[in-house]
Amino acid sequence: MLLMDQLTDVLNAISHPTRRAIIGQLANGPARFLDIAKPFDTALNAVTKHLKLLERAGLIERRKQGREVLISFRGEPLREVAVWVHEYERFWNQRLDQFEQHFRNKKKGKK
Amino acid sequence: MLLMDQLTDVLNAISHPTRRAIIGQLANGPARFLDIAKPFDTALNAVTKHLKLLERAGLIERRKQGREVLISFRGEPLREVAVWVHEYERFWNQRLDQFEQHFRNKKKGKK
Numbered sequence: 001m002l003l004m005d006q007l008t009d010v011l012n013a014i015s016h017p018t019r020r021a022i023i024g025q026l027a028n029g030p031a032r033f034l035d036i037a038k039p040f041d042t043a044l045n046a047v048t049k050h051l052k053l054l055e056r057a058g059l060i061e062r063r064k065q066g067r068e069v070l071i072s073f074r075g076e077p078l079r080e081v082a083v084w085v086h087e088y089e090r091f092w093n094q095r096l097d098q099f100e101q102h103f104r105n106k107k108k109g110k111k
Numbered sequence: 112m113l114l115m116d117q118l119t120d121v122l123n124a125i126s127h128p129t130r131r132a133i134i135g136q137l138a139n140g141p142a143r144f145l146d147i148a149k150p151f152d153t154a155l156n157a158v159t160k161h162l163k164l165l166e167r168a169g170l171i172e173r174r175k176q177g178r179e180v181l182i183s184f185r186g187e188p189l190r191e192v193a194v195w196v197h198e199y200e201r202f203w204n205q206r207l208d209q210f211e212q213h214f215r216n217k218k219k220g221k222k
Contacts, residue, residue, distance in 0.1 A: 008128055015122035020195070027199065075202025082196045084131070088138060089193070091186025 006058075007084060010077045013057035018042065019050050023059065026073035030063070036071060117169075118195060121188045124168035129153065130161050134170065137184035141174070147182060 014020055022036055037047040051071065054060045058077040063070050125131055133147055148158040162182065165171045169188045174181050 005128075007131075008126060011122055011126035014195075015119060015126050017116075017119055020118075023199070027202070073199075073202065075199045078196050078199050079203045082193065082200070084125075085189050085193045085196065088134070088184075088186045088189050091138070091184065092190045 006077070007080050009053075009057040010059065010081055013053045013059055014078075014081070016050065016053075018046075019054055022047075022050060022054065023073055026060065026071065030070040030072035032068055032070060117188070118191050120164075120168040121170065121192055124164045124170055125189075125192070127161065127164075129157075130165055133158075133161060133165065134184055137171065137182065141181040141183035143179055143181060 014023070018040060021039070025031065025036060025039065033047075033051075036051070037044055040047060051060065055062070059074055060071050061074055063072065125134070129151060132150070136142065136147060136150065144158070144162075147162070148155055151158060162171060166173070170185055171182050172185055174183065
């Protein structure tokens with residue numbers, strides 16, 4: 001249940017396009033709050049809320065460096081999402097297999 | 112942007128534990144609405160809302176079979192989640208590598 005709730009936090013965190021964009025940005029390296037907020041046409045207040053959700057999910061961490069606070073991306077919580085999704089991999093592969101088979105049969109029919 | 116919004120719908124859909132449980136249940140085979148609702152201690156109304164979100168994300172489909180409506184799971188939309196997550200795979204592997212290296216060095220030190 002604990003793990004499940006962590007997964008819920010992570011999925012909630014990545015379910016918003018702005019938060020996925022922040023992750024994409026931080027994947028290039030740590031950044032300061034104002035640099036993170038710059039590309040977005042949103043109130044700073046909204047960015048703060050997005051960062052809180054990302055932090056709660058363990059997807060970012062803050063580190064003091066001199067007088068600055070650097071925010072960096074942590075990828076580990078995404079592993080759990082990958083594990084959950086891959087439990088259902090056979091469902092999309094299955095369909096693809098049927099699809100491929102369909103076209104293979106069609107091709108054969110033409111020959 | 113269209114794809115991104117679909118990803119948002121799918122992540123929203125799977126971000127709730129009850130909806131993940133419904134997916135887990137339907138992965139065993141199609142079911143009728145009341146069978147889906149049975150394991151959950153929730154109002155039928157709430158289950159209906161969960162199913163609507165899953166349907167919007169393309170994760171379930173309804174099929175009339177005689178007088179019954181069967182609801183079945185569709186896994187394809189999850190592929191997009193897998194693709195998104197795997198863009199960040201290096202971030203969790205990196206850390207694991209460092210972790211392993213740390214223990215390997217520790218072991219060497221002991222010898």
